[in-house]
Amino acid sequence: MSELYVIVLIIIVVALMSVAIYRTSLVKTKADYLVAGRSLPAIVLVLTLLTSWIGAGSLFAGAENAYKNGFAALWQPAGGWLGLLLIYFIAPRARKFAQFTLPDLLEARYNQVARVLGTIAILFAYVGITSYQFKGGGDVLHLIFPDYVSSQLGTFIIAAFVIVSTALAGMSSVAYMDVAIGSLVTVICVIAAPYLLIQAGGWTGLHQSLPPAYFQVLGNFRMAHGVEQSAGMGLVRALEFLVPTMLLMLGNQVMYQKFFSAKSEKDARVSVIGWIIGTLILETLIVAIAVFGRALYPTGEVALHPREIIPYTARHGLPTFMGALLLGAVFAKVISTASNYLFSPATNLVNDVFVRYIAPNASNKRVLIVSRLAVVLLGIWALYQAVYAESILQKMLWAYTIYSAALTPVVLAAFYWRRVTAWGAVAAIASGTVVTLLWDVPAIKAIFPAILADRDAIFPALFVAVAAMIVVSLVTRAPSAEQLAQFAD
Numbered sequence: 316m317s318e319l320y321v322i323v324l325i326i327i328v329v330a331l332m333s334v335a336i337y338r339t340s341l342v343k344t345k346a347d348y349l350v351a352g353r354s355l356p357a358i359v360l361v362l363t364l365l366t367s368w369i370g371a372g373s374l375f376a377g378a379e380n381a382y383k384n385g386f387a388a389l390w391q392p393a394g395g396w397l398g399l400l401l402i403y404f405i406a407p408r409a410r411k412f413a414q415f416t417l418p419d420l421l422e423a424r425y426n427q428v429a430r431v432l433g434t435i436a437i438l439f440a441y442v443g444i445t446s447y448q449f450k451g452g453g454d455v456l457h458l459i460f461p462d463y464v465s466s467q468l469g470t471f472i473i474a475a476f477v478i479v480s481t482a483l484a485g486m487s488s489v490a491y492m493d494v495a496i497g498s499l500v501t502v503i504c505v506i507a508a509p510y511l512l513i514q515a516g517g518w519t520g521l522h523q524s525l526p527p528a529y530f531q532v533l534g535n536f537r538m539a540h541g542v543e544q545s546a547g548m549g550l551v552r553a554l555e556f557l558v559p560t561m562l563l564m565l566g567n568q569v570m571y572q573k574f575f576s577a578k579s580e581k582d583a584r585v586s587v588i589g590w591i592i593g594t595l596i597l598e599t600l601i602v603a604i605a606v607f608g609r610a611l612y613p614t615g616e617v618a619l620h621p622r623e624i625i626p627y628t629a630r631h632g633l634p635t636f637m638g639a640l641l642l643g644a645v646f647a648k649v650i651s652t653a654s655n656y657l658f659s660p661a662t663n664l665v666n667d668v669f670v671r672y673i674a675p676n677a678s679n680k681r682v683l684i685v686s687r688l689a690v691v692l693l694g695i696w697a698l699y700q701a702v703y704a705e706s707i708l709q710k711m712l713w714a715y716t717i718y719s720a721a722l723t724p725v726v727l728a729a730f731y732w733r734r735v736t737a738w739g740a741v742a743a744i745a746s747g748t749v750v751t752l753l754w755d756v757p758a759i760k761a762i763f764p765a766i767l768a769d770r771d772a773i774f775p776a777l778f779v780a781v782a783a784m785i786v787v788s789l790v791t792r793a794p795s796a797e798q799l800a801q802f803a804d
Contacts, residue, residue, distance in 0.1 A: 320459045323643040359554040360586035365593040366496050370652020373601050374709040375451040375622040381605035382621035387530025390553040392598035394560030404588045417568040418667040422784035424729040432744040434667045436721040441660040443714035448475045448653035455646045459634040460625045470701050478694035482687040496651045499642035499723040504600040505670045507641050511607040559715035566723030661689040703795035720776035739788030747780030
């Protein structure tokens with residue numbers, strides 16, 4: 316049995332590295348490396364958007380959420396679905412803007428201070444997201460090779476592979492690796508979910524095996540410290556999953572870079588339709604597989620580490636070949652998402668710091684060297700965080716919150732609120748970042764009543780950021796017509 320798992324992993328690793336090496340030969344300029352030469356057609360965009368969005372956050376954090384709360388875990392991906400409906404209208408505007416990074420947009424619409432603060436917020440959030448991809452990949456390797464690879468050793472191995480493959484060809488490598496991965500994971504999840512439902516005894520057996528709360532809208536969200544709360548507090552907890560996911564989706568730099576890489580505005584908009592369909596199907600299947608796994612394996616090792624429920628179910632609940640494919644798909648998805656979120660902040664360091672302030676006239680060769688060095692350094696920082704992170708779910712919510720509160724409001728305002736000013740944006744980014752970073756500090760929490768201190772940072776940070784943006788914008792000079800022109804329809 317184990318030999319088949321090894322073979323599948325070897326095939327995946329060789330295929331992904333082959334794509335990276337081949338695409339490296341095509342990278343000649345900064346635009347080739349950072350935005351794939353602005354050449355990606357709609358079908359490639361669909362698969363790379365889908366694959367970059369659904370990674371360890373869904374396969375481990377989302378699965379852990381489903382293991383604990385049942386189908387109520389769909390509140391988390393539902394935030395992405397709501398965000399996608401709005402993105403359909405943003406995508407062509409983003410492609411029309413056609414720069415390299417989100418801070419490019421922040422400077423064009425606001426000022427240099429907004430650009431710098433935006434870069435800092437992205438670094439914190441995206442390196443955090445990359446770190447739990449490494450950790451999730453380490454869990455997969457441990458499940459495949461339990462006698463030889465610990466979760467921590469697996470984390471180091473995954474980190475090394477991701478850093479090397481991402482550094483080689485940049486966006487071109489990332490996007491075309493995603494095509495193969497997105498296709499594989501979608502097909503195997505469509506096959507595995509109904510098989511596991513049958514194994515769990517169908518819907519009747521599922522209801523007999525799981526607590527009633529697993530089939531309720533709020534699941535176990537009404538429970539806190541073993542005590543049942545009011546329905547209103549349960550809804551607040553559900554929204555603490557939905558809102559950060561939705562706002563990350565709306566302001567996601569990885570997404571904007573993909574739109575900047577599109578062949579045309581039409582390709583950018585068409586890709587969103589495919590992305591919506593694919594995300595609805597795949598996120599629902601992932602939650603379902605985790606719930607079915609909970610019915611099949613309510614105790615034992617996986618109960619102690621519920622984030623591993625999907626790879627554990629693939630290893631123990633499916634026929635060997637199908638299980639090997641699902642485990643391989645999870646492995647590949649983690650690599651893909653790690654590559655996307657590692658590459659994205661590296662482009663910020665290169666485009667928004669090195670080229671913008673240090674070496675504006677640097678040659679393409681020098682920019683490529685610095686870009687690859689940035690990938691390596693940020694990868695090491697992400698690995699450090701992965702080694703010391705306990706909960707993937709908590710790490711995911713922290714990373715989503717810092718991005719959602721600090722950046723998404725000013726990104727949306729750039730396209731849809733003509734009155735927002737540069738200093739309003741600066742106030743929003745700074746206050747949203749600071750509140751998120753300080754919210755979990757014990758001394759800060761002690762200031763607030765328990766009903767507020769027990770909550771995640773998303774709503775306090777978002778409220779402060781939006782309020783700061785509105786108030787400061789209304790008391791400072793309105794933006795010029797030139798600043799607004801390139802963001803109009």
